Amino acid sequence: MNFLDVLRREAELLAMSAIGQPPHKGVPACPGLNLGETVRHVGSGYRRALEWIRLGREPEAGEWQDYPKEGENALDFLRSGAEAVLTELGAHDEDEPCATWWPEQQNHGFWRRRLAHETTVHRTDIQGAAGIEVGAVDDDVAVDGVDEVLTLWLGHKLDVLGVRGSRDSFVAIQVEDHVWLTRCGPHGASAWRVVDPEDAHRADAQVSADPMTMYRWLWGRLPDRMVEVVGDHDAIAQLWALLRLATK
Structure with missing residues (x-):
């Protein structure tokens, strides 16, 4: 690209x-x-x-x-x-x-x-x-944007800000065949691409959407009803709140 x-x-x-x-x-x-x-x-x-x-x-x-x-x-x-x-x-x-x-x-x-x-x-x-x-946002741009907001903002900027979550939780982010696993909690936040889909099973919750929808949702531009969520809603709420602090 x-x-x-x-x-x-x-x-x-x-x-x-x-x-x-x-x-x-x-x-x-x-x-x-x-x-x-x-x-x-x-x-x-x-x-x-x-x-x-x-x-x-x-x-x-x-x-x-x-x-x-x-x-x-x-x-x-x-x-x-x-x-x-x-x-x-x-x-x-x-x-x-x-x-x-x-x-x-x-x-x-x-x-x-x-x-x-x-x-x-x-x-x-x-x-x-x-x-x-x-x-529209091209799919390849949106998928890369999902990776950027998770790895750069959630995985790095929060640490710079000294912001932590209140509980340890894992949330999987799925965009077509692409999956990321996020971890948030008292010890910091991180995110990485999942190579083996089985690794995503450790997640407490999962959020799925098409590329552009997920891109905009992670940036706080779309409400939860625009994405598909399963599992622990509190874990998703924590991820959402931390992303808002990281990207404000």
Whole structure:
């Protein structure tokens, strides 16, 4: 999968979906978030990623442009940020080293993937806020996005935040032939792909859905009724709550 192509396509879809829309329109999937703030947030995120790469470390507050300049609208801010980050990432091979916030992947490929998914998720937010049909997410993108939210956000970000679950539990996540096993509890959270389907039988519960539905559910954009759940509902509720803390 070419994440640069995904990022380029999704950034343009996001911008096109926001054209002519009042910025105060709320995002149905994220109460408290509106269309204008989402556009600004994505444009700021592109610039923050650029500073990570250029500085070789996490940028401090004030070291990147967080808001449009005076006289610059949010859509121009978004598009110029997308163009800059696409140019920067396109000038380097995926495996070329650079600073990131995930110790396991310190290269430009991390940012290609991370920004592609960031843009895709928020593109669906913008379309929901605009009241237009939420466009499809390609299956290969969605499946990779499921892996990213489980391994990077649940399995890493929660540890960085020092957040723990209250009870030890396993939840299997199934998307067609792909299965992940998540473990949450007082000793931290982790997630990994299941190679032997029999290993998933140790789970206390299982959540199943098609790729795009699971992708959006894990990011908190869809309610439980959109996925199939079996087993211990408290274990699923704990996973859901921890994901909300990891991805907020």
